Amino acid sequence: MGNQRTFASMAWAQKGKVTRRERFLAEMEAVIPWARLLELIEPHYAEAGNGRQPLGMEKMLRIYFLRQWFNLSDPQAEDAIYDSESMRRFARVELGDEVVPDETTILRFRHLLERHGLNKAIFDAIADLLEEKRLLLRAGTIVDATIIAAPSSTKNATASRDPEMKQTRKGKNWHFGMKLHIGADPCGIVHTVTATNAAAADISQLPALLHGRERVVFGDQAYWKEADRQSYECRGVRYRINRRPTASAPLSARWKQINRVRSRTRARGEHAFRVVKHLWGFAKVRYRGLVKNLARAHTMFGLANLYQLRYQLLPRGASRAL
Numbered sequence: 268m269g270n271q272r273t274f275a276s277m278a279w280a281q282k283g284k285v286t287r288r289e290r291f292l293a294e295m296e297a298v299i300p301w302a303r304l305l306e307l308i309e310p311h312y313a314e315a316g317n318g319r320q321p322l323g324m325e326k327m328l329r330i331y332f333l334r335q336w337f338n339l340s341d342p343q344a345e346d347a348i349y350d351s352e353s354m355r356r357f358a359r360v361e362l363g364d365e366v367v368p369d370e371t372t373i374l375r376f377r378h379l380l381e382r383h384g385l386n387k388a389i390f391d392a393i394a395d396l397l398e399e400k401r402l403l404l405r406a407g408t409i410v411d412a413t414i415i416a417a418p419s420s421t422k423n424a425t426a427s428r429d430p431e432m433k434q435t436r437k438g439k440n441w442h443f444g445m446k447l448h449i450g451a452d453p454c455g456i457v458h459t460v461t462a463t464n465a466a467a468a469d470i471s472q473l474p475a476l477l478h479g480r481e482r483v484v485f486g487d488q489a490y491w492k493e494a495d496r497q498s499y500e501c502r503g504v505r506y507r508i509n510r511r512p513t514a515s516a517p518l519s520a521r522w523k524q525i526n527r528v529r530s531r532t533r534a535r536g537e538h539a540f541r542v543v544k545h546l547w548g549f550a551k552v553r554y555r556g557l558v559k560n561l562a563r564a565h566t567m568f569g570l571a572n573l574y575q576l577r578y579q580l581l582p583r584g585a586s587r588a589l
Contacts, residue, residue: 286353289353292357297580300392300393304389305325305328307385307389307392308324308380308385311383312379322366326359326368329357331373332566333357334373335549335567336547337548338549341373345367345368348368389566393572394458394572397572397576403458404452404454405458406482406483408483408484409452409486410448410451410473411533412446412449412469412472412489413446414437414445415550418551431556431557432445432465433465434466444551445462445463445465445557445560446462446469447462448463448475449461449536449539449540450478451539453535455536456539460565462561462564473490481504483505484505484506484507485529485536487530491511492508507532510525539575549563549564
């Protein structure tokens, strides 16, 4: 942040109340492994030369994270930097500075991350950090999936729907879009994310969601398969997928009770969906195609892992209210 401070910035610093947004940003500021993430991006980031000078890499990464948390488009992100003092402070932008990132610069940074697969690298780096701190467990995996809606209208420039999105029926309702599939540890911390169209069966992604070191697997009835149960148990993996009833063989009272007990653990896998979809607004796709939306998902689930564990990750002696 520049040395020149505006009157509004100085007045804001003197206010007495700490808002929920400030508290959230302060907590995330403290738990994000900035040095580790910047080291991933640095080899791909533009270096200063004779032309236009690139903006600070950390500043752009901070703005990129703001976009995820507050569900902002590139133009909205630029406007938010001008509108919100708490966002400016998190991004380390001062209106008295010579350069404030515009929407094109924000767009190019997003494309840089997508082009070099850095969203997945950020997700993996955060997972590695949590495993080092013994906050990500590898003994078991919870598998789950959620539908992310996509526009079904054809009233657009191409007069067509996104060809990579499909529709599926859930209960009595039809949904058009994609599915995000996750593998999470028994505490709900995500270690694997994949994406398919909404019509893909949940069970099709089961092998991709397991890291191979599990001793137990949890999931809802969509993942049940008798052949899989036998295969996993032969390998010493406890198969705790909820058993699925059939028309000819409804579940007994005993199996209904077993399913309820398993669901107490399985439900923890939905905690990350609550953060990403309901708190941060990723309930609808922002881009066309699975690749860009999966890149966004990798960043958001990595940040959601930090958010869920923020109190354990805060520096010793730091107040939760910051």
